[in-house]
Amino acid sequence: xxxxxxxxxxxxxKWVFDSIDHNQLFILLNRSKFLFTTQFSDRLVxxxxxxxxxxxxxxxxxxxxxxxxxxRLRWYGDFKNITNPTFEIKSKKGFEVSKxxxxxxxxNNLNLLDYKxxxxxxxxxxxxxKFKNKLxxxxxxxxxxxxxxxxxxxxxxxxxRNLKSLLLYKNRNLNIIKEYNDIILEFxxxxxxxxxxxxxxxxxxxxxxxxxxxxxxxxxxxxxxA
Numbered sequence: 001x002x003x004x005x006x007x008x009x010x011x012x013x014k015w016v017f018d019s020i021d022h023n024q025l026f027i028l029l030n031r032s033k034f035l036f037t038t039q040f041s042d043r044l045v046x047x048x049x050x051x052x053x054x055x056x057x058x059x060x061x062x063x064x065x066x067x068x069x070x071x072r073l074r075w076y077g078d079f080k081n082i083t084n085p086t087f088e089i090k091s092k093k094g095f096e097v098s099k100x101x102x103x104x105x106x107x108n109n110l111n112l113l114d115y116k117x118x119x120x121x122x123x124x125x126x127x128x129x130k131f132k133n134k135l136x137x138x139x140x141x142x143x144x145x146x147x148x149x150x151x152x153x154x155x156x157x158x159x160x161r162n163l164k165s166l167l168l169y170k171n172r173n174l175n176i177i178k179e180y181n182d183i184i185l186e187f188x189x190x191x192x193x194x195x196x197x198x199x200x201x202x203x204x205x206x207x208x209x210x211x212x213x214x215x216x217x218x219x220x221x222x223x224x225x226a
Contacts, residue, residue: 008099011194012092015185015204022161022183026146029159029185033200035151045145045160046082048073048112048168050125052133067093071135073107073121079142082110082117087125096191104128112140118168140166143184154193160184 017025029036050071051057060068068091075085087102106124110117118137126134142164148157163180185204189197 008097008101009191010097011095011187011189011191011197012097013095013187013197017183017185018181020183022146022159025159025183025185026148028203029148029157032204033202034155034157036148036155036157037151039147039149039156042144042146043076044079045141045143046075046077046079046112047141048121048137049139049141050135051138051169052131052135054133055138056133058138067091073104073125079140080112082107082112082121084108087129095194112166137168139168142166154189155197156188158186158188160186 049057050073057068057070061070070088070090070092072088072090073082073085074088075082077083085104085107087104089100091098104124107121110120112118122135122137129135143160144162146159146161148159149155150157161183163182163184165178165180167178187197
């Protein structure tokens with residue numbers, strides 16, 4: 001395992017849309033003051049989220065704690081076949097985000113729908129990271145992401161749609177997939193650009209949101225996390 005990006009710091013702002021077509025949102029971005037254009041091709045984003053037996057991370061996010069952490073394994077493409085994964089430790093304070101990434105080739109080519117492979121992932125994560133409390137694979141998220149860049153190349157934007165999630169913890173029926181209709185818009189930019197971004201939001205009319213795919217996936221299946 002090797003460290004990829006030592007420490008990434010940035011601002012992240014999110015909006016949630018439940019009554020707009022993603023193509024309409026693309027037009028909105030293109031006509032905004034930022035003049036967003038496509039940065040590169042869409043791709044499928046997959047994550048396994050981890051938490052301890054007390055659900056510390058889930059509870060921090062549900063309760064709106066100012067400073068919180070998420071632990072996840074991320075890869076792109078086919079959601080069943082884990083390919084070139086990266087383990088991420090994401091810390092958040094308000095809208096300010098810092099993230100550490102670690103390449104994790106030992107988990108390459110494992111099958112998300114094989115419970116024995118899930119157990120292998122749990123073992124590998126805990127053997128490499130000496131966390132205070134043991135972490136367990138809790139749930140997954142999967143979605144299609146589109147990428148945009150402002151004309152001055154200072155602000156990145158992503159649009160996530162076709163959201164799905166799968167409960168892992170204490171669940172051996174790995175074929176149950178939960179689907180969501182929301183579209184999530186996110187702006188990402190350097191810490192010193194927040195005033196500039198807020199001053200130019202213009203026709204991005206939906207309210208700011210603390211939407212978390214991790215929390216949404218956890219809260220829609222309360223019976224399974226009991």
